[in-house]
Amino acid sequence: MLIDRALRQAAGRGVKVSLLVSDWNLRPPALAGLRDLARVPNIEVRFAVIPEARRGFIPYARVIHSKVMRVDDDICWIGTSNWGYEYFYESRNVEVILRRLGVAKVLDTLFLSLWNGPYVQRLDPDKEYQAPKID
Numbered sequence: 001m002l003i004d005r006a007l008r009q010a011a012g013r014g015v016k017v018s019l020l021v022s023d024w025n026l027r028p029p030a031l032a033g034l035r036d037l038a039r040v041p042n043i044e045v046r047f048a049v050i051p052e053a054r055r056g057f058i059p060y061a062r063v064i065h066s067k068v069m070r071v072d073d074d075i076c077w078i079g080t081s082n083w084g085y086e087y088f089y090e091s092r093n094v095e096v097i098l099r100r101l102g103v104a105k106v107l108d109t110l111f112l113s114l115w116n117g118p119y120v121q122r123l124d125p126d127k128e129y130q131a132p133k134i135d
Helices: 002-012 030-038 085-089 101-115
Strands: 017-022 043-048 068-070 075-079 095-101 120-122
Touching: 002 017, 002 030, 002 043, 017 030, 017 068, 017 101, 068 101, 075 101
Parallel strands: 017 043
Antiparallel strands: 043 120, 068 075, 075 095
16 A cells, blocks of 8 residues: 555654554554554554443444544645545545645644543554444
8 A cells, every 4th residue: 555655664664653543443454454554664653532421332434533644844734535545536626735844833732632641552462452433
């Protein structure tokens, strides 16, 4: 996959890659790819688990669903696509690439609040995970 290869190449050049995904990715085949990435030096993978609502399970809800990538000091990508092949090549979505330091700083603040927040855990590539209920 192109994104996987690009992340590995960046890490190989010494770039620190921080990948935050939803716990929805703790199922095959996504989990295997995330485990492989988590073993790569300079790549840290974490996942977010949003607790169930007080009223109980809500299908397709309680998930961090943002799609954002910080590329450089002031470049960021924001889109509606999940990062799978079919989203990029077989569906219509909206993607925006911005070179705006102010926007990049806001996205950094948002990302760090999630990354360091109470609902996020580091992915242990050797741990067995229970896939969350989605529907």
